[in-house]
Amino acid sequence: QVQLQESGPGLVKPSETLSLTCSVSNYSISSGYYWGWIRQPPEKGLEWIGSIYHSGTTYHNPSFKSRVTMSVDTSKNHLSLMLRSVTAADTAVYYCARAAYSFGDGYYFDFWGQGTLVTVSS
Amino acid sequence: SYELTQPRSVSVSPGQTARITCSGDGLSRKHAYWYQQKTRQAPVLVIYEATERPSGIPERFSGSTSGTMATLTISGAQVEDEADYSCYSTDSSGNHWVFGGGTRLTVL
Numbered sequence: 001q002v003q004l005q006e007s008g009p010g011l012v013k014p015s016e017t018l019s020l021t022c023s024v025s026n027y028s029i030s031s032g033y034y035w036g037w038i039r040q041p042p043e044k045g046l047e048w049i050g051s052i053y054h055s056g057t058t059y060h061n062p063s064f065k066s067r068v069t070m071s072v073d074t075s076k077n078h079l080s081l082m083l084r085s086v087t088a089a090d091t092a093v094y095y096c097a098r099a100a101y102s103f104g105d106g107y108y109f110d111f112w113g114q115g116t117l118v119t120v121s122s
Numbered sequence: 123s124y125e126l127t128q129p130r131s132v133s134v135s136p137g138q139t140a141r142i143t144c145s146g147d148g149l150s151r152k153h154a155y156w157y158q159q160k161t162r163q164a165p166v167l168v169i170y171e172a173t174e175r176p177s178g179i180p181e182r183f184s185g186s187t188s189g190t191m192a193t194l195t196i197s198g199a200q201v202e203d204e205a206d207y208s209c210y211s212t213d214s215s216g217n218h219w220v221f222g223g224g225t226r227l228t229v230l
């Protein structure tokens with residue numbers, strides 16, 4: 001089955017850019033599906049950041065839109081997230097996940113990576 | 123913005139039925155999805171399209187909807203079911219994908 005693995009720096013300084021990669025195995029990104037980024041601050045709930053199709057089409061959470069860039073590299077079969085101007089409030093476990101489609105409902109996440117903790121601190 | 127509201131915590135004894143609710147205006151038109159998240163683990167889909175169980179999810183997990191409220195029911199909850207449960211849905215436009223705040227289920 002499809003597997004996802006997030007990677008990136010575990011520590012980012014305030015005002016800098018958080019950059020993460022999600023490597024996908026056992027499924028070719030270019031074959032379809034949207035792919036999403038979700039985060040979870042310590043002791044808080046899940047928060048959707050945005051989702052991207054292999055063509056580059058995106059959906060964004062308005063709360064992040066001005067700070068987020070998502071991209072897909074089909075040659076490497078991975079997706080990337082950049083979050084600019086981070087603050088301590090961006091400290092969270094960041095997940096990538098595959099978004100399946102349900103007619104009438106839209107998209108939902110069926111397979112998730114294990115997540116990676118990113119701490120924003122000087 | 124679209125919101126889904128869940129109770130912060132639910133507690134049951136082993137063998138009892140646990141019910142976790144999720145309310146949102148859009149749930150009368152779109153299904154809820156439910157995720158289980160055990161400590162320091164990634165979320166796992168336990169219910170999709172309001173009532174369907176993915177392969178490998180025990181039969182004691184079930185979902186239902188009434189009006190604008192979705193309910194995840196765990197019949198005969200077990201200690202291993204202790205986890206955070208989050209509901210999920212999208213808004214009417216399909217452009218905003220939303221999680222509920224999560225419910226901590228204690229089975230003790």
